[in-house]
Amino acid sequence: MASSSSTEFAQVKKEYDEQAPSYNALLKLPFGVLESQLFISAAAGDGFCKNASVLDLGGGTGLRARQVLEAGAARESGRLRWFHGDVSRPLFGEQGVVGLCPPYDLVMANWIFDHIDSPDVLKALWRNIAAAVRPGGRFVGVRACDPRCEAMKTGKYGPTCQDFVEFSGGIYYSSTIPVSGAPSVHLENASLEVSYSGSTEMHERYGFCDVKSEPCENAEIVKSDPGFWQLWIERPGFVVVKAQKRLNRQQ
Numbered sequence: 001m002a003s004s005s006s007t008e009f010a011q012v013k014k015e016y017d018e019q020a021p022s023y024n025a026l027l028k029l030p031f032g033v034l035e036s037q038l039f040i041s042a043a044a045g046d047g048f049c050k051n052a053s054v055l056d057l058g059g060g061t062g063l064r065a066r067q068v069l070e071a072g073a074a075r076e077s078g079r080l081r082w083f084h085g086d087v088s089r090p091l092f093g094e095q096g097v098v099g100l101c102p103p104y105d106l107v108m109a110n111w112i113f114d115h116i117d118s119p120d121v122l123k124a125l126w127r128n129i130a131a132a133v134r135p136g137g138r139f140v141g142v143r144a145c146d147p148r149c150e151a152m153k154t155g156k157y158g159p160t161c162q163d164f165v166e167f168s169g170g171i172y173y174s175s176t177i178p179v180s181g182a183p184s185v186h187l188e189n190a191s192l193e194v195s196y197s198g199s200t201e202m203h204e205r206y207g208f209c210d211v212k213s214e215p216c217e218n219a220e221i222v223k224s225d226p227g228f229w230q231l232w233i234e235r236p237g238f239v240v241v242k243a244q245k246r247l248n249r250q251q
Ligand SMILES: C[S@@+](CC[C@H](N)C(=O)[O-])C[C@H]1O[C@@H](n2cnc3c(N)ncnc32)[C@H](O)[C@@H]1O
Pocket: 003, 009, 012, 013, 016, 017, 057, 058, 059, 060, 061, 062, 063, 064, 085, 086, 087, 088, 109, 110, 111, 112, 115, 142
């Protein structure tokens, strides 16, 4: 569920880690193909990733980190390094994670907002994101939209969301990724309305501007069969958001 304490993050981590070998089955589903296409378009469509330093918060199996490496990120070192920790705890400075060296050109937080049920934890994550990105640098984050949308309830595009329980300011639910020939991946989620609604409040509060969702109509998979994607276009299950860290003179 959410990660408002280290115990809760430990649960999220354990749940994910146990199922991580099956998580990449997502890539074979329409949902996962779309996510990959929108993600790389947002992160690197304009060549931004060439030689960029990148921090991937809650990187999971490294799906998205590998995509930006292929797009030219970290070309000098050409490698991925992994750190374990709760990304809602202070990451930098004396109490931070040894080995991290901000600021980064690109900071990503994909599907992290959908494990948070506390505004304080959300603020702590945003403080880390803000501290991690250089002025003029980029933030990219995949996040759920309203999980009760038809696209997610029906499973037309692969994964489903279910077990909805509203709480003040957000919603708990679970999500399922079908895996061919193996048990489905099942995750517990919590999304705050300020995250899933499309509000840019947090981005702006933490120093970002030019906040945009990557248009799903531009993805090759959508262009190849717009009829199939109509339900998604009307109410998508996720969006890939990108934003620019304000330059000092813009603040
Ligand atoms: C659905 S997976 C997505 C993984 C990866 N970002 C991707 O897009 O492929 C969610 C990931 O977020 C991680 N996560 C959730 N809350 C976290 C927290 N507070 N600190 C660090 N990682 C967290 C989980 O351990 C898991 O790896």
